[in-house]
Amino acid sequence: MATAAPYRIVVAGGGTAGWMTAAALIRFLGPGFTVTLVESDAIGTVGVGEATIPQIRMFNASLGIDEDAFVAATGATYKLAIEFVGWTQSGRYMHAFGDVGRDNGLLAFRHTWLRGLAEGVAEPLGTYALNNVAALANRMQRGPARTARVLPDMPYAFHFDAALYARFLRDFAEARGVVRHEGRIVAVARAGEDGDVQALHLDGDRRIEGDLFLDCTGFHARLIGEAMGVGYQDWSHWLPCDRALAVPSARARDFTPYTRATAHDAGWQWRIPLQHRTGNGIVYSSRHLSDDEAAARLLAGLDEPALGDPRPIRFRAGRRETAWAGNVIAIGLASGFLEPLESTSIHLIQSAVERVLKLLPGRRPPAALRDAYNAQAVHEIERIRDFIILHYAANDRAEPFWRERRETPLPDGLAEKITLWRESGDIVREEGDLFGEVAWLQVLVGQGITARGYHPVAAQPPRAQIAEYLDLLAKLNAREVAQMPTHEEFVRAHGAADTEIAA
């Protein structure tokens, strides 16, 4: 009896996107599929991408990866929050993962807090977020709270070495049957001028045939852009930063369980502590800052000596017009780019891989499947884009770059979201939005946008009751954090790299 030919999936590119994709496909697809990956050592990877959001834990867990082993193999540290420094003149704030305060039935906590502010009995918002309090105290724990059952688990993510993560996933994928070819894609064979991709031609006269091609070639977009001719929607009028310089520095003494994003006069600078080094980079608009000035600013902002020369990276904020065209689906940087202010790119890879697995196209996928995939991808990245623009739009800095950010008209929907918050203290989350109400709340408040109103139910309790409630929540958080190990102690117990990792 003849057996059906296997469905051949070809992953073009072996950066974080390529190896995450290949690892997930081989883990979840059965024996009727083959997965082949092509990467070029000569071209290399973008080599940055070290901060994540908590969803990465689900990705690793779905592959059956032991978390402590992953932390040790990638030199990772734990991440509870992102600290924004200098984004407004009033200083710093955190976007912490997890809840802020406790909702009271249907009444969101933010309304109680707004009432407390109006009555002069509320502390800054971060006081009520367990992750925020723990992050500032450099402490970390996982699992249920130890001191009060009403407190939530702390969601967390990781800072890790992107190259080591790709290596880790490569070992995982190859052990399960992914076949890797090293070489440069020199041509893409299509069925006719407008047809599907049939094969990739590699240097050395090799031909890799496939049924479905996943373009993970990064900014090169070798398949989706070059071969299929899918255009790029440019968002640089909203997000004009177009360059970065990245440099590692010696391991920080301050082993923080959070990413720091410090604003400067034409962009911002990241600081990401790993076990063996600190990752740093400056993101800037080349219209407002020269490369030399950016390099000087980056090096001056390090807390330990640099371990090399700053490495330049160029980019353009935006997205592919369609992530899926013909039998090519772009994943990772080939599908679009948003600056790493909220550490969302690796998450977008994860979510694209999930979508590919859910809507896996057969040999002749209906157009409606492709349309559904593309519509979901657009919604997801555009809502993240709006969240990132929010950080820039609401600022009170004086430099030309920041003035322009304030004066640029906002995308549809974002202005309305800000107005809703201002007028009523309300935040509405749509289906498919990555960031929830408390994420928006922290950034709205952190960027200094004040709400004039709150829910009428929050106006009912006497002032003293509001004060007592807020005081209790603050005390519960402080007591829980006081018994947590330090972040460094926690890493030592859960994933210390046992061999020296080269910086």
Ligand SMILES: Cc1cc2nc3c(=O)[nH]c(=O)nc-3n(C[C@H](O)[C@H](O)[C@H](O)COP(=O)(O)OP(=O)(O)OC[C@H]3O[C@@H](n4cnc5c(N)ncnc54)[C@H](O)[C@@H]3O)c2cc1C
């Ligand atoms: C400055 C900066 C900072 C970032 N920080 C973060 C962060 O903190 N958190 C986060 O989530 N994300 C971050 N990102 C994004 C993150 O780096 C990427 O999402 C992630 O690395 C995925 O990249 P990629 O695999 O799509 O592309 P790449 O890493 O560029 O990989 C492309 C692959 O394609 C191969 N390739 C290309 N052309 C060819 C060809 N012709 N033939 C054969 N192979 C080819 C290359 O060899 C390589 O293997 C950052 C990005 C930038 C630019």
